[in-house]
Amino acid sequence: MDFKKIIQEQREELEKIEKEENLVQREGYEIARKALSYPNILAVLGTRRSGKSIFSYLLAKNYNFAYLNFDDERLTDLQKEDFDKILSAFYEMYGDIDYIILDEIQNTDNWELFVNRLRRTKKVIITGSNSKLLSGELSSHLTGRYLDFLLFPFSFREFLIKKSFVYRKIFTTRDTAEILKLFGEFLQLGGFPEVYKFGRIMASRIYEDILVKDIFLRHKIKKTEEFRRLAKYLVTNSSKESTYGRLAKILELRQISTLSQWISYLENAFLIFRFERFSFKLKEQFKSPKKFYCLDTGLINSIGFAFSENQGRILESLAAVELLRKKSTNPMLEVYYWKDHQQNEVDFVVKEGKKITQLIQVCAISSKEELPEREISSLIKASRELKCKNLLVLTYNYEAENKWIRFIPLWKWLLA
Numbered sequence: 320m321d322f323k324k325i326i327q328e329q330r331e332e333l334e335k336i337e338k339e340e341n342l343v344q345r346e347g348y349e350i351a352r353k354a355l356s357y358p359n360i361l362a363v364l365g366t367r368r369s370g371k372s373i374f375s376y377l378l379a380k381n382y383n384f385a386y387l388n389f390d391d392e393r394l395t396d397l398q399k400e401d402f403d404k405i406l407s408a409f410y411e412m413y414g415d416i417d418y419i420i421l422d423e424i425q426n427t428d429n430w431e432l433f434v435n436r437l438r439r440t441k442k443v444i445i446t447g448s449n450s451k452l453l454s455g456e457l458s459s460h461l462t463g464r465y466l467d468f469l470l471f472p473f474s475f476r477e478f479l480i481k482k483s484f485v486y487r488k489i490f491t492t493r494d495t496a497e498i499l500k501l502f503g504e505f506l507q508l509g510g511f512p513e514v515y516k517f518g519r520i521m522a523s524r525i526y527e528d529i530l531v532k533d534i535f536l537r538h539k540i541k542k543t544e545e546f547r548r549l550a551k552y553l554v555t556n557s558s559k560e561s562t563y564g565r566l567a568k569i570l571e572l573r574q575i576s577t578l579s580q581w582i583s584y585l586e587n588a589f590l591i592f593r594f595e596r597f598s599f600k601l602k603e604q605f606k607s608p609k610k611f612y613c614l615d616t617g618l619i620n621s622i623g624f625a626f627s628e629n630q631g632r633i634l635e636s637l638a639a640v641e642l643l644r645k646k647s648t649n650p651m652l653e654v655y656y657w658k659d660h661q662q663n664e665v666d667f668v669v670k671e672g673k674k675i676t677q678l679i680q681v682c683a684i685s686s687k688e689e690l691p692e693r694e695i696s697s698l699i700k701a702s703r704e705l706k707c708k709n710l711l712v713l714t715y716n717y718e719a720e721n722k723w724i725r726f727i728p729l730w731k732w733l734l735a
Contacts, residue, residue: 320393320401322408329388333376340516343480345374347468347648352378354466355418360438362453363446365470366589366614367533368525370512371446374470375420378444384418385409389426390532402433420444425452438464448533450587469647471640472510472615475502475733481515486734499716502730506633509617522621526554526590533588540584545572549581553591555623557613558635560596560656565608582611589614592643597655597668597705610656612639630715631683634729635666638681638713641733642667657705663697668705675707681729685716699723 336342354361355378363371372388379386387405389397409416419437424430425447437443445452453467479486482501486494508514514521530550540546548570567578585591592614596607613619616633639654646652651672657665667679680698684690698710702723713729720726 320404322401322405323412325391325393326385326387326405326408326412329391330386333372333386336373337376337380341481341483342373342377343473343477343512344377345370345470346474346477347470348374348377350648351468354468355442355444360434360443360445360465362465362467363444363470364450364452364467364589365446365448366472367448367529368511368513368521369470369472369589371448371470372422373512375422375444375446379418379420379442382417383413383415384420385413385416386420386422388422390423394427397427399429402430406437416441418442418444420446422446423448425449448529448588449537450589471644471647472617473512474510474641474644475505475637475730478505478510479734481512490731495716498730498734506616506637507620509615509620511615511617514617519617519621522615522617526618526622529588529590534584538584540581545570546581549578550585550590551622553582553585553611554613554619556611557619557623558610558632558639560608560610560658562608590618592639594639594654594656594667597657597670604655610639612636612643614640616640631681634683634713634715635681637733638667638679638729642669642679657701659700659704663693663700665698665701668701668707675705677709677711678702678705678707680710680712682712683715685714687717687719689717695724 351361351363351374363375365371376386409419419441421430421434421443424434424445434443434445453465473481479501484497484501486498490498508519509522511522511525513525530547534540534546535543549566552566552570563575563578567573567575570578572578582591586593590613591611593609593611595604595609598604598607613623613636616637619633619636642654646654653670655668655670657668657678665678666681668675669677669679678698678701680694682691682694694712698712702708702710708723710724712724712726713732714726716728716730717726718728718731
């Protein structure tokens with residue numbers, strides 16, 4: 320196998336993207352840069368096509384580095400001895416390298432010991448589209464010697480940078496009108512960079528790649544049609560609560576254990592995530608229904624319901640992703656939803672350490688007259704029960720503040 324040719328072609332492709340496209344320096348870049356100050360391995364994790372390759376390339380571009388993407392059909396069935404051949408090709412091409420980037424390395428067997436050997440003399444960046452990348456042999460070999468960084472699809476802040484839109488802290492009427500237009504586009508398209516380049520059809524292709532490459536092939540799924548029904552149901556019903564038993568009945572699956580395992584595959588591939596119902600009793604949290612969310616509104620619009628069908632659920636899903644983004648960089652942060660026996664519900668309960676710090680409701684409104692009374696009464700009831708006075712309602716474009724509650728447009732909250 321001509322490793323040099325593959326390495327050269329992949330490197331040229333990255334350099335071409337940098338030259339021709341308006342690349343966005345991603346949020347968290349400085350955190351990841353700092354992590355590389357130490358002789359650790361940096362694992363950049365995230366859903367497929369979220370920009371991990373470019374992110375890693377930009378981290379290393381100012382140094383002498385080598386790069387290889389294992390998500391390449393020419394690199395299937397690599398043998399253990401091929402790793403030394405790859406390393407030799409790196410040295411022959413680039414000399415004494417400082418950084419080594421191994422992209423989507425989880426596609427290859429026996430990679431853990433190879434990475435462990437490299438990190439003794441090099442700074443190593445590995446990327447993966449599976450959250451379990453570090454839970455196997457790598458973790459046991461590298462206790463305390465790696466840091467992981469979760470890269471999401473573009474946030475609304477990054478989307479505006481991509482669109483070359485500069486906003487100020489004080490929004491004029493003109494600014495607000497332009498931001499609302501871009502916000503509507505962001506809700507429709509989502510945050511995958513390739514969707515902006517190739518159009519909405521890419522969302523469907525990304526979804527298919529996640530299912531086939533990151534789940535079906537990786538886990539050797541045989542009942543692919545049943546699995547597809549589950550994935551589509553969860554994406555279509557993003558922000559709705561459900562139980563495993565109810566899902567198994569709807570999808571006509573006999574074994575709840577199989578369903579539970581399949582959902583874990585979707586979560587590991589970063590397609591779906593969940594929030595538990597809040598309870599002061601841990602046992603009650605485990606027994607209660609879960610709220611499932613899709614990681615990207617563009618996927619929801621392409622695979623699930625259309626934006627016009629349920630704007631409120633799209634807004635809630637986007638808020639959930641932003642809270643998950645905050646949670647990924649703050650280990651003290653926990654996010655739940657709340658519901659009582661009278662079916663009063665609050666979308667998000669934010670907890671830091673032992674204290675509940677905020678209750679958040681999401682309403683697709685643009686004026687006070689549109690405000691649903693039940694949403695506010697549920698929020699106030701939860702406030703009393705959970706002893707939290709920091710109440711926030713995220714709206715489409717209504718802003719106000721009264722004695723108890725702040726109302727902020729979701730787009731403004733995302734830019735804060």
